[in-house]
Amino acid sequence: MRSEVVLPGDVVNLDKNDASATQVIVGCGFDHCFNEEGDQLLVVQPGLKICANGKQWILTHSRRYIPCNGDRVLGVVTSTHGDAIKVDIGSADQAFLNFLSFEGATKSNRPNLKVGDLLFASIKFASKHLEPELTCVDDDGRARGLGVLPTSGFTFNTSLNLVRRLLSPTSKLLSLIGRDLKFEITCGLNGRIWINGQNTKEIIAIYHMIQESESVAEPDIPRFIERKMRLLQGFPVEDTVVTPMNIDP
Amino acid sequence: MNILSEHGFRQDGRRPNQIRNINCKLGVYSQADGSAYLEQGNTKVLCAVYGPHDSRQRSRIHEDRCIINCQYSMATFSTVERRERPRGDRRAVEFARLMEKVFESAIITTMYPCSQIDIFCELLQGDGSHLATCVNAATLALADAGVPVYGIVAAVSSACSLGGVACVDVSAREEMAIVPRLTVATLMNQDQIVLIELENRVHHQHLEVVMKSACEASEKVRSCLKTAIGSHISSALGLASNDVNSA
Numbered sequence: 001m002r003s004e005v006v007l008p009g010d011v012v013n014l015d016k017n018d019a020s021a022t023q024v025i026v027g028c029g030f031d032h033c034f035n036e037e038g039d040q041l042l043v044v045q046p047g048l049k050i051c052a053n054g055k056q057w058i059l060t061h062s063r064r065y066i067p068c069n070g071d072r073v074l075g076v077v078t079s080t081h082g083d084a085i086k087v088d089i090g091s092a093d094q095a096f097l098n099f100l101s102f103e104g105a106t107k108s109n110r111p112n113l114k115v116g117d118l119l120f121a122s123i124k125f126a127s128k129h130l131e132p133e134l135t136c137v138d139d140d141g142r143a144r145g146l147g148v149l150p151t152s153g154f155t156f157n158t159s160l161n162l163v164r165r166l167l168s169p170t171s172k173l174l175s176l177i178g179r180d181l182k183f184e185i186t187c188g189l190n191g192r193i194w195i196n197g198q199n200t201k202e203i204i205a206i207y208h209m210i211q212e213s214e215s216v217a218e219p220d221i222p223r224f225i226e227r228k229m230r231l232l233q234g235f236p237v238e239d240t241v242v243t244p245m246n247i248d249p
Numbered sequence: 250m251n252i253l254s255e256h257g258f259r260q261d262g263r264r265p266n267q268i269r270n271i272n273c274k275l276g277v278y279s280q281a282d283g284s285a286y287l288e289q290g291n292t293k294v295l296c297a298v299y300g301p302h303d304s305r306q307r308s309r310i311h312e313d314r315c316i317i318n319c320q321y322s323m324a325t326f327s328t329v330e331r332r333e334r335p336r337g338d339r340r341a342v343e344f345a346r347l348m349e350k351v352f353e354s355a356i357i358t359t360m361y362p363c364s365q366i367d368i369f370c371e372l373l374q375g376d377g378s379h380l381a382t383c384v385n386a387a388t389l390a391l392a393d394a395g396v397p398v399y400g401i402v403a404a405v406s407s408a409c410s411l412g413g414v415a416c417v418d419v420s421a422r423e424e425m426a427i428v429p430r431l432t433v434a435t436l437m438n439q440d441q442i443v444l445i446e447l448e449n450r451v452h453h454q455h456l457e458v459v460m461k462s463a464c465e466a467s468e469k470v471r472s473c474l475k476t477a478i479g480s481h482i483s484s485a486l487g488l489a490s491n492d493v494n495s496a
Binding site for chain 1: 396397437
């Protein structure tokens, strides 16, 4: 896996180094092939170009969400009239959701939804020409964690890159927080995060840890969490452990 | 009045092909999708980008591409004399339309049909080259927002002195001399021009010299913008400096 920072307007070569891959998969952040041979790509978004296992894509820093098929997003119900439920997922268009897309929902057994409810849903169909369609069940009709979230807790917006970092299996942030604090968290790929803890003070502390960890490099996360935990428990913080990547409150 | 002294220096001590200092900061607003603050010399601009979002004006929706909405405003304290009307005058509307044309060429608008991208520019302090600085600030804000663009737009202004020598990055004192002024914005490299604006009269033989000098100066501005975007991307993604080599 190789990575480098690229900027819009750069022309990069198609990565064909992986001999085991029969075809190269080009992800987001690139435009069409640039020359006649078709082995060059135009970078259209600033970010980190990653090449791994026959795929290449650009990891960008963005706050506006573009719907993709299969993404799990957090949305706010904005309208419950009729059969279609309008949900705001922070994209250019509002998403809609059929009331039968909940677990165990029938025409006589409707889900109890109100305007302002928080939904964790999966995007069933997303196109740039149509409004995205959501669903709260999988193909077998099971919810598997999707549906209406509880009314307690705290919801905030982050950048899309931070949510992808939290959901990455290599990220240690949530497990390090969970070592000392009990909390629930739901990360939507549209940059919205819902957290719930045992009391308000811990919820606020978790919120600040997640928000400020965006500019902390991954090897510095353990020291960052240790510092935040000491602040939360009222212990003095030793200034010698501060690295330039850390955020000073 | 000649803006170039007999020894070849300008009033602020620059050479004719020298641009002013560029300072910038990306991500200054947390509620905007992208934002940037840019200084070119003493010209200071704040820019915020929202979108792509739902378009509220249904009559302006395009079904095959998104629309670009630009607003240019000068703060009441931004010039020597206090302005009573920060936006909406003829010059501000003209600048806004010019910026819309620039970014319709730069942004890949076909990726977001039926939506809208808003770009708001606020001039905090004016010291010449207002349009060029606003275009550069909007480019930084679009990069912060992650909007797909074909390249980095770099804008610069250029003036023609009495002897036909081109002076780039015009300041306010040089603008008061009523010299021919040209604002050029280039995309990806200096051969792709997305904006040309000429004020006052110029001889056609001098126009080529001024245009060539402005395109070369835009490459210097673009390298400054690239450095700023690259360092912002590295810090925003939480990359340690030894992990990544910048392109």
